[in-house]
Amino acid sequence: MKMQNDVVPPSSQALAASFVTITEEEAGQRIDNYLLRVCKGVPKSHIYRILRSGEVRVNKGRIDQLYRLEAGDLVRIPPIRIAEKTHTAPVPGAEFRIVHEDSHLLVIDKPAGVAVHGGSGVSYGVIEQLRAARPDAKFLELVHRLDRETSGLLLLAKKRSALTNLHEQMRDGHTDKRYLAAVAGDWTNKRQHVKLPLHKFSTPDGERRVVVQAGGMESHTIFNLLRKWQNFALLEAELKTGRTHQIRVHLASSGFPILGDEKYGDFALNKQLQKADASRGALRRMFLHAYKITFTHPETGKPMTLQAPLPAECDRFLLSLGQAMN
Incomplete structure (x- = not known):
């Protein structure tokens, strides 16, 4: 993003309009999403108000919120006063x-x-x-x-072109995401399709929740049985749709809650597992792990499959269960 005439970036408390030239990396996104990103701290309602009023211009012309930016576009962002935040702790940098x-x-x-x-x-x-x-x-x-x-x-x-490409792959069903989940119950089927419509809502305190409900979003998960014990099973979950809390709700609604799930799980069992000795099956987290993903590299076009091993605490829990049943 290149600033002209040494104006102050739009995220400051400046009272002068700023003019920015859109780079190749910024091209392709909608003007409303762009403004929401660069005008940090500005309420959404204000962003859409200045768009509706025509105060935001692209190449000196009026645009609506659906306009997609192109490389070289000159964007005028009107003066925006942002309330100064107090006592904002800096974000600690971290690598994973x-x-x-x-x-x-x-x-x-x-x-x-x-x-x-x-x-x-x-x-x-x-x-x-x-x-x-x-x-x-x-x-x-x-x-x-x-x-x-x-x-x-x-x-x-790390590039907008990669983001757009990967979003298209996911939307078109060209990515393959696999999870490992340990559940409670006597799971019997080697391979099972679960198609239950999911409805998302918020609790009075703002917490996101999902329930199976007629008229909800179409949702599809395939579960493959990997290992089985008397009271537990290790499953591979294959996502065919990507709804909020999909795997968790599909399993809980089918009678097989994920171990350690504090929202949809077996709360009494979770407490038992938390209190157990490490050698006797302690589990102090939800046993759901995104272990494999396959997609096409957005630049080379070559297929890629990446894997992440089970975390140590999940491995230890499975070992504590002993020999799996046939």
Whole structure:
């Protein structure tokens, strides 16, 4: 993003209009999404108001919120006064275990208990920490999300072209995401399709929840039985759609809650597992791990399959169960 006439960036408290020239990396995104990103701290309602009023111009002409930016576009951003935040703690930079990195992609193995981004009571997440650790990175965006309690493979794009390409692959069903989940119950089928419509809502305190409900979003998960014990099973979950909490709700609604799931699981069993001795099957996290993903590299066009091994605490729990049943 190139600034003209030494004006102050739009995220400041300046009272002068700023003019920015869109680069190749910024091209392709909608003007509303662009403004929401660069005008940090400005309410969404204000962004859409200045778009509707025509105060935002592209190449001196009026545009609507659906306009997609092109390289070389000159964008006028009107004066925006932003209330100064007080006592804002800086985001601590952090790196995570890297599974793959090149000029277009960064793939990490996210630990359980870490949010992918700030919000909903969380000050910051993986994306903010990575940006803080890599101040020279020109572009770094999440390709998809993982629940805070879920560990495993998380894709980030280092170029806008890579982000757009990977989003298209996911939308068209050309990516293959696999998870490992340990569940309670007597699972019998080697391979089972679960197609249950999911409805997302928020509780009065703002927590996201999902229920199986007629008229909800079409959702499809395939479960493959990997190992089985008397009271537990290890499953591979193959996502055919990517709804919020899909695997967790599909399993819980089928009578096989994921071990350690504090939202949809067996709460009494979870407490037992938390209190157990390490050698007798202690589990103090949700047993859901994004272990494998296959996609086409956005630059080379070559297929890629990446894997992340089970975290140590999950491995120890499986070992504590002893010999699996046939």
